[in-house]
Amino acid sequence: MHVKKRYSILAGLGIVAVFTLGACGTDEAGSGASGGTGSTTSSTPENADAGQKGDVTFAQMMIPHHQQAVEMADAALQKNASPKVTELAEQIKAAQGPEIETMTKWLQEWKAPMTSDQDHGGHGRGGMMAEGDMKNLSAAGGAAFDEMWLTMMIEHHEGAIDMAEDVLKTTNNSEVKEMAQAIVDGQNKEIATMKALL
Template structure:
């Protein structure tokens, strides 16, 4: 009787041990082990990697410093603008362009490109202000600031719209082209608003 019980238990034990081994080998993850194909976390912006070309890279590399200067100009309005409308517009510009900078930086990372526009002269970019322009803007206050800010930001926006239109026609990345379309739409509307504000000063 004891021998019969032993003969029945051994095969059952062997089957149980084999099943445990099969679970691990077939992809079942044991504690402390990652599943095949999931050992590395997704890199930042990895979900945005996709079809792109040199124009997409150039667009992001040029638009990042362009947006950064627009934010720098907008930051000045809080302590220098006399028009509530100018201050409100500056806040609007800053809140829109900050997230776009982060998104474009993520694209460049996912594309294996540097966020820095290597070898490019930022001063020669569309609508960028010179060091003297920025110095003069920082020195202005009240209505003179409002006038200078609007004049400069109109030119700055016109430059951004020109770069965005180039991306629309020559880019390949769907995400970058979608952003370019948004820039054309939003900044064209802001240009019209700033032109109106200028007439009211």
């Protein structure tokens, strides 16, 4: 009888051990599930990266875009364009010069190259003027210059607005948002003024 009792106790302990091991297994599975849940949130950094890449591309492409606008503004100032065109040229230069400096600083802080793999240098791409367009503008004078300058600058501004609206859809950077919105608001107003002058 004593042996049978001892066997029963050991058997009972064995069952307890099995249940204990089973419980541990459940805990491990549970922690594995929570780890799986953690891995599903990995898209958040990817989305952040996408936003950051968009910010970099925006600055890389907007800097030369602004530089060409400043070049066109300088052409108007050198040509002694009409007072309204001269006023616009001064306004554009005053707004876009500091923005070029700010975006250049961003790229330096982000340790990003100054140029983008995306090329928008051709006429009709991002509103950028081709080299031939710039030469024709330089050769023009008087009322013909004013008309050509206004027509080209409207297209140029429309390209900048498109780029700014694109980055507003992806950026989480408050400084980028502020500048992009300023470009949209400011250049839309200038477009309305230029259209009225044509």
